[in-house]
């Protein structure tokens with residue numbers, strides 16, 4: 001029966017009230033997929049047995065799935081030490097009452113990350129951000145902002161934003177996955193960075209559960225772009241960790257994977273500096 005796990009990331013549904021152009025999982029107002037009761041009970045069991053140190057909820061917009069989230073928080077065997085992280089678009093920060101009501105419904109929350117995307121579809125204002133931050137901090141919950149960027153120029157603009165807000169901002173490079181891929185959005189690396197050949201999957205050490213898919217270490221390109229030849233998702237964490245897919249990621253660098261596939265790294269373009277992009281190439285060959 002399952003061993004310990006530090007971080008379990010859960011994506012309970014794809015419904016979102018925004019429709020950002022860079023959304024990696026293609027969430028939006030027309031996506032009705034959400035975890036059914038069998039999936040909820042499956043994840044409940046894993047949380048109860050493994051007692052991960054941290055649960056991380058993302059979406060879709062997670063505050064549209066609070067019933068599922070509360071059930072999974074409830075599963076944890078140590079409610080006091082459990083950390084609950086959530087990444088949100090902050091739609092409910094427009095007025096104080098909706099903000100309080102929304103946060104009141106969440107059984108436990110220790111960290112809130114606002115996904116504030118000035119370039120690809122955010123609808124919250126700086127005034128909303130301050131309202132959200134003050135309410136969250138008043139409840140003893142940690143707060144930070146994450147900004148997705150597609151170019152070094154955007155990084156400069158985002159740095160200005162960081163100064164304006166005087167808040168911790170995490171910058172995330174957009175990968176060519178989901179709606180970002182459809183809209184041809186991805187971070188533009190100036191050149192190919194060969195250090196990526198010595199790297200492994202950045203998600204090793206945590207596990208994701210994606211609605212209607214299952215458990216996987218992957219919650220990026222291999223999860224949301226057309227399927228690679230190997231099975232990426234499994235019904236339990238144990239079956240995933242015993243899979244050839246997981247063992248491959250755990251034991252090999254991207255350079256070793258390419259070598260096995262007979263793909264030379266000498267002519268790779270700048271896009272392949274992204275770990276997830278080169279991982280996709282290593283799994284799907286030249287079909288991407």
Ligand code: SF4
Nearest residue numbers: 016018020023060089
């Ligand atoms: S990026 Fe976030 S806020 Fe935007 S559509 Fe996707 S889930 Fe919703």
Ligand code: SF4
Nearest residue numbers: 201218221222276279
């Ligand atoms: S695409 Fe590959 S490197 Fe990226 S998260 Fe998935 S398995 Fe890891």
